[in-house]
Amino acid sequence: MQLQNQLKALAEKIGKLKEKIDTEESTKHAFVLPFINILGYDTFNPTEVVPEFTADIGLKKGEKVDYAIFQNEQPIIIIECKNWKEKLNTHNSQLFRYFHTTKTRFALLTNGVDYQFYTDLEATNKMDEKPFLEFTVTALKENTVHEIAKFHKSNFDVDKIVDNASSLKYTKEIKKLIAQELLTPSHNFVKLFANEVYTGRLTEKVMGEFTDLVGKAFTLTISDKVSDRLNAALNKEVENQKEEHQEPEEVSKIETTKEELEGFRIVVAILRRKLPVSRIVHRDTQSYFGILLDDNNRKPLCRLHFNGTTKYLGLINKDKNEIRQALNALEDIYQFENELLQTVDYYEKE
Structure with missing residues (x-):
């Protein structure tokens, strides 16, 4: 609850200040450093949060990433920051080059508003091209707050986060595909269902008809699921009200906080x-x-x-x-x- 309140306060601060922030440096101080503080790391302790972290790469010397968070004298998260007005683009990021030279398993790319967390699920010591966790701090959902909590200093456990990262990453990608298929069903997607229910030859005309049918069927299924949940919640509320009316003394002894x-x-x-x-x-x-x-x-x-x-x-x-x-x-x-x-x-x- 405390973490959620702190993130909400940061989101409100961003809403009030972002139009007055013009540079990457001011974005770091106004938005990114407060986020690091919320995760429990002391931004005033140079052994815990190291600004302008240097990791020499081959013949390239002196290249720096904006911040590195240390634990037990080892970097656990490296962070690259952009101006809040910039879109996040990993193809121009130094995080790829730095990732394999440090012992960290996590990299964060952020503009202080949008956050993208990366690890090395696909190849050891090579940063994945796609993040396993991404969010906009001004539009957080409750389940995302729970994922952010795992990066808090008091909870940080590399193995647990990596184990969960795979599920997060691929679930997110599958959700995107499902959303795209619901919006504009692909030929293979429509064919999958048409083959199960239609016994004739799948001509171009039949496939056109089934494209509409598949879209409608999924829309109705989702609508039915939402309706069932709402009805179940309403029925439970009615039952609870009846119980409260019948046994007011017993119910009053229990207080759910x-x-x-x-x-x-x-x-x-x-x-x-x-x-x-x-x-x-x-x-x-x-x-x-x-x-x-x-x-x-x-x-x-x-x-x-x-x-x-x-x-x-x-x-x-x-x-x-x-x-x-x-x-x-x-x-x-x-x-x-x-x-x-x-x-x-x-x-x-x-």
């Missing part, structure tokens, strides 16, 4: 890698906030104990015993990603 709901969203963001969101359900009680598989009390995924001074995440082991882990901040839940996913495996094996 914003922090509990934020914790639930973080758990969902982790578990959706293995589960549909619809199977992850929360049920609040007087003593803890429960998160269940299939709304089944016998299948707890985890529990949030946020009522006391110290917050705890209750992890469930294979014997269905609870193990509590103290949390300093809500983002600490991401540190137990493997344990949460393992709990899902226990139930799926059953």
